[in-house]
Amino acid sequence: MAKTILVVDDSASVRQVVGIALRGAGYEVAEAVDGADALRKLDGRKLHLIISDVNMPNMDGITFVKEAKKLPAYKFTPIIMLTTESQESKKAEGQAAGAKAWVVKPFQPPQMLAAVSKLIMP
Amino acid sequence: MTFESEMLAARQTFVVECRDLLDEMEHLLLGIEDTDDPQENVNALFRAAHTVKGSAGLFGLDHIVRFAHVVEAVLERLRSGEIEVSTELIGVLLPCRDHLADLVYGAEVTEHATDEQEATTDALLARLAPFVDENGGAGSGANAAEAAADGAASGERDVHLSLRFGADTLRDGMDPLSFVNYLATLGTVQRVRVIDDLLPEADAVDPERCYLAFQVQVRTAEPIERVEEVFEFVADDGDIRVLNPGTPAGAWQDLIDSFGDAGPAVAEILREFGAFDDAAVLDAATAIADAVSGVPEPATPAAPASKAASTTADAARPAPSGQGDKAASGQGDKAARDGRNIRVDASRLDRLIDLVGELVVAGAAASVRAERTRDGSLLEAVDDMMRLVEEVRDSAMQLRMVPIGTTFARFQRVVRDVSTSLGKDISLVITGGETEVDKALVERIGDPLTHLVRNAVDHGIESQEQRLAAGKPARGTLRLNAYHESGSIVIEVSDDGGGIDRDRVFAKAVERGLVDESASLTDSEVYDLIFEPGFSTAPQVTDLSGRGVGMDVVKRNVKALRGTIEVDSRRGEGSTLRIRLPLTLAIIDGFLVGVHGSSFVIPLEQVVECVELPSGVPDRNCMDLRGEVLPFVRLGSAFALGGDKPKRENVVVVESAGTKIGLVVDSLMGEFQTVIKPLGPLFEHVRGVGGSTILGTGDVALIIDVPGLVHRFGDRERARQFEAVAAHA
Structure with missing residues (x-):
């Protein structure tokens, strides 16, 4: 049974590319367009990892992480934040909220895969 | 789908996304000099450039990243206040935005830049150079040097890792074993030892807490930094040490000390691994252990120390985030709107x-x-x-329906470019941008509007000297306005320039043979002359608008959209050009009439009233409408329809270009939703017919083009009169 990763990003191209890379590495991928959408999609389903952008409409990544961490089913789900080099403060906020891992944009698929495989074994 | 085609599809998504960002950038750049709070614009610009760069990086579009990186760096300096907004800077950033757009659009088909694009990139980077921080520009070079140094330091050897994970590691969703596992991608994991000194009695164990530490030996050729990177996610909360063989004794001593009570055990492991063999240090560690083994409840210095460190770090973090929040919420509004929209292929x-x-x-x-x-x-x-x-x-x-504002916004650029090249200072004021218009109309009104705007900037608004002499502010104002008015959309282009010189227009028209010198025309008739083909009054022809072509083309384009254009002008105060267009091009409300067994549709907007044709009207094609003379056209004879006159005829009074005329028909069949079907190419030039539609019965009805019909009829009437006069003579 392949492990499932939820990708949360308002940019469709980012979701597409990350999805292509992760599926290629043998993961199942679910997508959400923003924090609110992601929360709806959590819905108790088994997730092995969440990858979330920070700046998103409706609900930003930090809030989403805080909310997700409140749900018992996702208490131990590792979360990767997509940060940018200019957002050190956001990275710290994300870590405080419970997203301890991060990938700095702009990244290429191999960097994303490396971060993912540090956290979960395929 | 293959990997390539998937990536291609994703890249197309990227281009679509960037289009909005790039439009926004242009808008922001143009607005930056006029806004009270340029910082807001700068922040938004920075985010847009950053997002473009980020996504481009995702696709390995290095040529875009390289260029966007420098643009971003300049914006970053702008943001931090190191440099200030200036006309020169905007003058460089605007073409940079254009080039960025060019590169992005190019990415739809290819991953690489053309030679031409590369040349433009280099030229623009050179223009940006004065605004780039010396250190910032050298940044990528430094990275390259660093990478080279890393390469030199590598060589296969046994690296020792000491991993003390933070207590919350598991709660954060991270699995220590997974990291150790990942190490295998960098080399061969030789040995792993677990240190469980912190593990309490079984009944006191908190299952969510991470108690374990590891000593690991990896054989790898990777530099130390790469190995350390594996643990970057846990380094903050834990104590991760990566040591090369041959590292000075002090570091090993520190490592042993950091484990406190477990120090001797760690020293034992180091000895066993052969990672470090300074007998003096190791023996001392074991000896201390022997000495303190009797002390109850020994403190573990490492844990509190790291805890303290992380607490101070936490406290320091949230401080600088205030501005970021504000920026994010500003973006949130727009993004929230976007979230409710979906893109649909036109x-x-x-x-x-x-x-x-x-x-x-x-x-x-x-x-x-x-x-x-x-x-x-x-x-x-x-x-x-x-x-x-x-x-x-x-x-x-x-x-x-789309708001016309996006079309209007484009003109910021046009006005800026044209006025700069003419040495004029003109601001564009946009109102009614939320007015909604049929998308097909928006696309087709762009060119005529561009012409009107250029014309207003070029001919309408005077030079600064003239303005000052006339007691006006040096800065001219051009207004674009849109609003709905009884089934039409009205677009106005107005300027506060000198207005149209009636006499000069008239003189020119006479010179061109457009009117007779003795003709007495109303002001609006004179102004309408500027729409005649080949008319130009500008004494000085500039390369921008004054070639004498244009206004007639504008009028033709507007007419093609079933619209009208009119001019209002006041000497010394400016002119307003008003375009009136139907709201939509596809379906209209029509008025269905029957003539000799055929059906016709008259656009309802133009119908004023319906009356019965009084019996016994003279055969002069005009009648008395409540004391007014109403000329009329018999549709039956206008379209040469055979058939008998019915007993009673009706007159549909229509209004076109300010004059009322009557259309004589047999029967009135009432309002009818008319789906316009264009006529074939053979018939599209037939005057008086604007299109066709299919009736519920399956019959075809022609849609009357009232202005065209009036023209056609007018021509014929004049010819008839001329013949009559000629016959008399």
Whole structure:
């Protein structure tokens, strides 16, 4: 049974590319367009990892992480934040909220895969 | 789908996304000099450039990243206040935005830049150079040097890792084992030892807490930094040490000390691994252990120390985030709107509109047949359906409506470019940008509007000297305004320039042979002369607008959209050009009439009233309408329809270009939703007919083009009079 990763990003191209890379590495991928959408999609389903952008409409990544961490089913789900080099403060906020891992944009698929495989074994 | 085609599809998504960002960048750049709070614009610009760069990086579009990186760096300096907004800077950033757009659009088909694009990149980077921080520019070079140094330091050897994970590691969703596992991608994991010194008695164990530490030996050729990177996610909360063989004794001593009580055990492991073999240090560690082994409840210095460190770090973090929050919330509004929108291929929408058109026709057919049955319940059902069809039609038309503001915003750039090149200072004020217009109209009105705007900047608004001499502010104002008015959309382009010189226009028109010198014309008739082909009054022809072509083309384009254009002008105060367009191009409300067995549709907007044709009107094609003379056209004879005159004839009074005329028809059949079907190329130049439509009965009805018909009739009438006069003579 392949492990499932939820990708949360308002940019469709980012979701597409990350999805292509992760599926290629043998993961199942679910997508959400923003924090609110992601929360709806959590819905108790088994997730092995969440990858979330920070700046998103409706609900930003930090809030989403805080909310997700409140749900018992996702208490131990590792979360990767997509940060940018200019957002050190956001990275710290994300870590405080419970997203301890991060990938700095702009990244290429191999960097994303490396971060993912540090956290979960395929 | 293959990997390549998937990536290609994703890249196309990227281009679509960037299009919005790039439009926004242009808008922001143009607005930056006028806004009170340029910082807001700068922040938004920075985010946009950053997002473009980020996504481009995702696709390995290095040429875009390289260029966007420098643009971003300049914006970053702008943001931090190191440099200030200046006309020169905007003058460089605007072409940079254009080039970025060019590169992004190019990415739809290829991953690489053309030579030409590369040359432009280099040229623009050179122009940006004065605004780039010396250190910032060298940044990528430094990275390269660093990478080279890393390469030199590598070489296969046994690296020792000491991993003390933070207590919350598991709660954070991270698995220590997974990291150790990942190490295998860098080399061979030789040995792993677990240190469980912190593990309490079984009944005191908190299962969510991470108690374990590891000592690991890896054989790898990777530099130390790469190995350390594996643990970057846990380094903050834990104590991760990576040591090369041959590292000075002090570091090993520190490592042993950091484990406190477990130090001797760690020293033992180091000895066993052969990682470090300074007998003096190791023996001392073991000796201390022997000495303190009797002390109850020994403190573990490492844990509190790291805890303290992380606490201070936490406290320091949230401080600088205030501004970021504000910026994010500002973006949130716009993004929230975007979130409720979906993109639809325009051709699908057109297909829907087409189908709705068919539905309206089919509905009308059903309704006609239902009426024949005289079945009450069926009629009721059909009525209900028709009402819904009408609603569907309206909502479908709504889908095509877009605010005209985006089209208007484009003109910021036009006004800026044109006025700069003419040495004028002109600001563009946009109002009514939220007015909604049919998308097809928006696309087709762009060119005529551009012409009007250029013209206003070029000819309308005077030079700064003239303005000051006339007691006006040096800065000219151009206004774009849009609003709805009884079934039409009105777009106004107005300037506060010198207005149209009536006498000069008239003189020019006489010179060009457009009017007779003795003709007495009203002001508006004189102004209308500027729309005549080949008319230009500018004494000095600039390369921008004054070639004498244009205004006539504008008028033609507007007419092609079933619209009208008129001029208002006041000497010394400025002019207003007003374009009036139908709200939509596909379906109109029509008025159905019957003439000698044929049906015609008259656009309802133009119908004023209907009266019965008084019997016994003289054969002069005019009648008395409540004391006014109303000229009329017999549709039957205008279209040479055979057939007998009915006993009673009706007159539909229509208004076109300010004059009323009557159309004589046989029967009035009432309002009718008219789906416009264009005539074939053979008939499209027929004057007086604007299109066709299909009636519920399946019959074809022609749609009357009232202005065209009036023209045609006027011509014929003049010819008739001329013949009459000639016959007399």
